[in-house]
Amino acid sequence: MRGLAGKRDYVRSLENRRDEEALSLLIECLCDESWYLRELAEEALFHMGERSGAALVPLLDQGLWFSRASAARVLGRIGHRSAMGPLVRLTEDPVETVRQQAYATLATLAAQGGRVRLAWELQQLPTERRAERLERLARVDRVLAERVRVLLDRDELRNASDPEGLRDDAPWVRSCEEGRTWDEVPQSPPGRTHATSTEPATHG
Numbered sequence: 001m002r003g004l005a006g007k008r009d010y011v012r013s014l015e016n017r018r019d020e021e022a023l024s025l026l027i028e029c030l031c032d033e034s035w036y037l038r039e040l041a042e043e044a045l046f047h048m049g050e051r052s053g054a055a056l057v058p059l060l061d062q063g064l065w066f067s068r069a070s071a072a073r074v075l076g077r078i079g080h081r082s083a084m085g086p087l088v089r090l091t092e093d094p095v096e097t098v099r100q101q102a103y104a105t106l107a108t109l110a111a112q113g114g115r116v117r118l119a120w121e122l123q124q125l126p127t128e129r130r131a132e133r134l135e136r137l138a139r140v141d142r143v144l145a146e147r148v149r150v151l152l153d154r155d156e157l158r159n160a161s162d163p164e165g166l167r168d169d170a171p172w173v174r175s176c177e178e179g180r181t182w183d184e185v186p187q188s189p190p191g192r193t194h195a196t197s198t199e200p201a202t203h204g
Contacts, residue, residue: 053080076105
């Protein structure tokens, strides 16, 4: 595959096919060293919608750092809330750029109706690790982090066994948030929330 035009035509042909092999090949593009090809593949996978979600999730646990970041970004764009568990695990990635993308995607999914699902996934962590994740989440969205803290105190969340059945519009979720003024939540310490470097950072 040569040149930008060749990459563009290749990805476009895969997107137009929309079969399982094409989906697999698009995901392979996320592992390519070409930033341009990966960007094209991300957009094509987004256009394919929810059907690309399940195929993207395994990429969160393997491959090159930029592949994991790309997979996380697309999962957020298509609203694949079932990926929240693997995304919470991705917040422990050795590469800082990937960790940043994991938190950004979790915030995106929470804003799309996945707030209580995020709380459930964090509830599964040991107390110390849960507190660390909430602190880091607050650097991305302080109001979201506070809303999750409120949900973590509820017995309904602790007793839930099926996270797929959790909904932000459930009466108990609405009741525990009513009357709160989220704008009064204290500002969290400043921190980077978006990946801006093309090189991985392995500390932080």
